[in-house]
Amino acid sequence: xxxLVKIEPSSLADYASLVGEEExxxxxxxxxxxxxxxxxxxxxxxxxxxxAEILARLVPLMRDAGIMAEWRIIYGSDEFFNVxxxxxxxLQGADVALDExxxxxxxxxxALNAEAFDGEYDVVVVxxxxxxxxxxxxxxxxxxxWIWRCHIDTxxxxxxxxxxxxxxxxxxxxxxxxxxxxxxxDSPFPxxxxxxxSIDPLAAKNSPLDRAEASxxxxxxxxxxxxxxxxxxxxxxxxxDPLGVIDSYRMVKIEVPTVQLVLAGSMATDDPExxxxxxxxxxxxxxxxxIRVLHNLHGVGDLEINALQTLADVVIQKSTRxxxxxxxxxxxxxxxxxxxxxxxxxxxxxxxxxTGYLVTGPLACAERVYSLLRQPELxxxxxxxxxxxxxxxxxxxxxxxxxxxxxxxxxxxxxxxPGKERLQ
Amino acid sequence: xxxLVKIEPSSLADYASLVGEEExxxxxxxxxxxxxxxxxxxxxxxxxxxxAEILARLVPLMRDAGIMAEWRIIYGSDEFFNVxxxxxxxLQGADVALDExxxxxxxxxxALNAEAFDGEYDVVVVxxxxxxxxxxxxxxxxxxxWIWRCHIDTxxxxxxxxxxxxxxxxxxxxxxxxxxxxxxxDSPFPxxxxxxxSIDPLAAKNSPLDRAEASxxxxxxxxxxxxxxxxxxxxxxxxxDPLGVIDSYRMVKIEVPTVQLVLAGSMATDDPExxxxxxxxxxxxxxxxxIRVLHNLHGVGDLEINALQTLADVVIQKSTRxxxxxxxxxxxxxxxxxxxxxxxxxxxxxxxxxTGYLVTGPLACAERVYSLLRQPELxxxxxxxxxxxxxxxxxxxxxxxxxxxxxxxxxxxxxxxPGKERLQ
Numbered sequence: 001x002x003x004l005v006k007i008e009p010s011s012l013a014d015y016a017s018l019v020g021e022e023e024x025x026x027x028x029x030x031x032x033x034x035x036x037x038x039x040x041x042x043x044x045x046x047x048x049x050x051x052a053e054i055l056a057r058l059v060p061l062m063r064d065a066g067i068m069a070e071w072r073i074i075y076g077s078d079e080f081f082n083v084x085x086x087x088x089x090x091l092q093g094a095d096v097a098l099d100e101x102x103x104x105x106x107x108x109x110x111a112l113n114a115e116a117f118d119g120e121y122d123v124v125v126v127x128x129x130x131x132x133x134x135x136x137x138x139x140x141x142x143x144x145x146w147i148w149r150c151h152i153d154t155x156x157x158x159x160x161x162x163x164x165x166x167x168x169x170x171x172x173x174x175x176x177x178x179x180x181x182x183x184x185x186d187s188p189f190p191x192x193x194x195x196x197x198s199i200d201p202l203a204a205k206n207s208p209l210d211r212a213e214a215s216x217x218x219x220x221x222x223x224x225x226x227x228x229x230x231x232x233x234x235x236x237x238x239x240x241d242p243l244g245v246i247d248s249y250r251m252v253k254i255e256v257p258t259v260q261l262v263l264a265g266s267m268a269t270d271d272p273e274x275x276x277x278x279x280x281x282x283x284x285x286x287x288x289x290x291i292r293v294l295h296n297l298h299g300v301g302d303l304e305i306n307a308l309q310t311l312a313d314v315v316i317q318k319s320t321r322x323x324x325x326x327x328x329x330x331x332x333x334x335x336x337x338x339x340x341x342x343x344x345x346x347x348x349x350x351x352x353x354x355t356g357y358l359v360t361g362p363l364a365c366a367e368r369v370y371s372l373l374r375q376p377e378l379x380x381x382x383x384x385x386x387x388x389x390x391x392x393x394x395x396x397x398x399x400x401x402x403x404x405x406x407x408x409x410x411x412x413x414x415x416x417x418p419g420k421e422r423l424q
Numbered sequence: 425x426x427x428l429v430k431i432e433p434s435s436l437a438d439y440a441s442l443v444g445e446e447e448x449x450x451x452x453x454x455x456x457x458x459x460x461x462x463x464x465x466x467x468x469x470x471x472x473x474x475x476a477e478i479l480a481r482l483v484p485l486m487r488d489a490g491i492m493a494e495w496r497i498i499y500g501s502d503e504f505f506n507v508x509x510x511x512x513x514x515l516q517g518a519d520v521a522l523d524e525x526x527x528x529x530x531x532x533x534x535a536l537n538a539e540a541f542d543g544e545y546d547v548v549v550v551x552x553x554x555x556x557x558x559x560x561x562x563x564x565x566x567x568x569x570w571i572w573r574c575h576i577d578t579x580x581x582x583x584x585x586x587x588x589x590x591x592x593x594x595x596x597x598x599x600x601x602x603x604x605x606x607x608x609x610d611s612p613f614p615x616x617x618x619x620x621x622s623i624d625p626l627a628a629k630n631s632p633l634d635r636a637e638a639s640x641x642x643x644x645x646x647x648x649x650x651x652x653x654x655x656x657x658x659x660x661x662x663x664x665d666p667l668g669v670i671d672s673y674r675m676v677k678i679e680v681p682t683v684q685l686v687l688a689g690s691m692a693t694d695d696p697e698x699x700x701x702x703x704x705x706x707x708x709x710x711x712x713x714x715i716r717v718l719h720n721l722h723g724v725g726d727l728e729i730n731a732l733q734t735l736a737d738v739v740i741q742k743s744t745r746x747x748x749x750x751x752x753x754x755x756x757x758x759x760x761x762x763x764x765x766x767x768x769x770x771x772x773x774x775x776x777x778x779t780g781y782l783v784t785g786p787l788a789c790a791e792r793v794y795s796l797l798r799q800p801e802l803x804x805x806x807x808x809x810x811x812x813x814x815x816x817x818x819x820x821x822x823x824x825x826x827x828x829x830x831x832x833x834x835x836x837x838x839x840x841x842p843g844k845e846r847l848q
Contacts, residue, residue, distance in 0.1 A: 275721060275722050279706055279717065282703055282706040282707055283706055283709060283710055283711055284711070285707060286707055286710045286711075287707055287708075287710075293703065297699060298699050
């Protein structure tokens with residue numbers, strides 16, 4: 001028996017005031033057409049990482065919509081998770097190989113998890129590579145439809161490792177990718193679906209914060225709530241270009257000497273390399289303490305990020321490579337305009353001149369930021385449109401709806417659906 | 425029953441080649457005179473922190489010497505350990521109060537631990553404030569002699585908190601402090617003993633490292649083993665003056681452009697304030713990557729510290745306030761001369777002109793360092809004497825001997841020993 005993850009109940013009704021009664025009713029109606037559908041989400045861990053964060057919020061809402069949704073996690077050892085970490089990195093394009101020994105570890109634990117799999121489901125959604133081999137090793141037994149949900153940008157996947165993994169992906173009826181450009185060239189899936197991620201407007205990071213309370217939070221972080229504030233929320237790595245953000249800030253500061261910059265990111269204590277770019281960022285900031293460099297080990301959590309995004313005059317996301325960049329939606333949801341790199345999922349969120357600006361170099365970034373700092377009405381107009389854009393496209397209710405629509409279409413196959421024949 | 429800490433056996437014989445057969449025989453002879461003595465070490469935790477590190481090495485050697493030594497730890501909750509952390513800070517001089525609520529927590533857990541105490545001992549050594557109230561709350565039952573081992577510099581203890589703690593310290597027969605200057609003015613103890621800490625020459629941090637192997641470790645840390653190297657191993661806080669060390673290094677670098685500086689310290693993930701000075705250090709280092717700032721979350725552990733101390737040309741310990749500063753002994757043990765602040769336990773280890781130099785400001789520090797860099801024979805002479813000094817005074821065998829001598833003198837009281845009357 002695979003371990004069941006306990007779910008805190010949650011209610012769609014709580015979202016009605018944000019997305020409208022009509023949207024909630026349309027979700028409920030989809031749910032009624034699938035009433036009692038037995039759905040399993042299968043993933044690697046119950047805590048830590050974006051996938052667990054999404055499932056913890058999505059599964060309860062799926063249940064509230066009438067689906068018999070459960071969430072289970074696979075068994076693994078340190079050794080297994082080291083192998084799947086390599087697998088993950090290779091799918092993102094790292095130049096690493098999966099030797100015989102590592103493949104044996106992956107297959108041994110996959111067989112164990114295939115054996116531990118129990119019960120009968122209508123749909124099983126398998127998240128990411130760690131549990132991906134389970135349906136192949138069970139010869140599809142235990143579910144009518146198998147979906148592989150890939151949260152990774154596999155557009156530049158290491159070919160050797162991808163071709164190894166692909167041998168286990170053949171039994172799937174469908175795959176979900178975040179964006180069309182993430183799909184590898186030789187995708188083996190009979191059906192593809194594209195579902196971007198989402199933010200939960202009721203989570204601590206995104207719920208409305210009183211401006212006075214937010215100001216107090218900023219003061220505790222030694223950020224002056226009464227001076228202009230630029231913010232980037234991102235890991236400290238070269239693809240987020242924190243050094244370029246500092247360069248842009250310095251150009252702006254020549255014109256606006258009171259401007260402040262906060263760079264906030266999360267640090268993993270088990271990732272020695274992660275420290276390197278954090279250190280470079282601090283050294284590049286040097287003696288300028290109007291640049292604050294913050295992370296979770298300082299005690300910066302959801303409330304602090306919320307307060308910073310709420311009170312920032314401009315949010316920057318100067319990525320040169322990006323998965324989806326959900327922190328852009330988080331900022332827009334708070335009515336803050338965003339100046340960001342034109343990569344990955346960012347252009348879906350930042351609509352040029354509407355919700356923010358797309359830039360490449362530090363100078364272009366500085367120009368847009370400076371121009372926004374000088375025009376409060378423009379900031380406010382972009383912010384209002386940004387919030388509305390996120391409300392329509394990137395809230396968890398839309399995410400849930402996409403899943404329900406996919407389940408429906410997979411279970412009422414058209415005559416040309418190759419998945420159907422295979423099931424006979 | 426208080427929880428027993430499992431001990432890995434260890435043998436005095438293994439130290440004979442380092443401290444001499446004669447010294448081992450003198451310890452064994454002391455052990456024979458106390459054969460079968462029932463000794464309990466009582467402390468707060470089995471892992472983490474200097475006290476646990478010392479006991480894990482000292483208790484097995486005490487057993488090998490013939491003492492029936494055990495080590496047990498007290499029960500506690502997060503709440504209790506938060507209170508004792510405040511107590512600890514106050515004893516070091518912090519301006520904090522222990523209100524009624526916190527005192528109640530301390531007393532509730534102390535009563536619980538006094539109740540859980542079981543067995544009959546000849547001597548119980550109680551380490552630091554966390555378990556300190558146990559003998560008072562048992563009315564001394566369970567042991568013939570109670571010793572309080574204070575590992576803290578209590579010379580500037582907060583008076584209110586000290587006077588509260590003192591009310592529980594009256595039943596002790598003796599106290600051990602690290603240095604005479606650590607004893608508070610109104611010590612309540614009938615007997616005082618002074619035992620400095622020690623290093624274990626067989627621990628991974630101190631065992632001999634092949635220079636080629638040490639060079640490979642340095643290269644992995646991006647330190648060039650072929651260029652002059654300065655090193656400070658210390659927490660990042662104002663009392664260790666890492667900014668002053670960087671200033672000294674910069675003065676030296678004008679004369680010796682190839683010189684490198686490594687600042688290595690450990691970071692606690694649960695101490696937000698600890699990050700502040702680490703950040704200041706990096707910002708002060710700025711773009712000079714000949715300064716390496718390393719910590720445990722980078723994967724810098726015992727082996728790396730050993731390699732750095734082994735290959736450094738000069739070790740600096742520019743403290744402005746210091747408990748004992750055992751990393752000075754660690755460096756001297758590797759034959760590396762030390763330039764250090766004249767505070768705390770440092771002058772016991774750094775003998776002026778013999779094993780290193782005592783300094784105050786950055787310029788004096790730079791002068792001594794520069795002069796040592798220019799004189800390899802002097803470095804070598806100081807290093808040789810430093811190792812011999814540590815061999816005689818700061819190895820774990822000396823530490824063990826001090827304990828055994830104290831046990832002996834406490835159990836064969838002189839006619840004037842006030843401890844005796846109290847026992848009648």
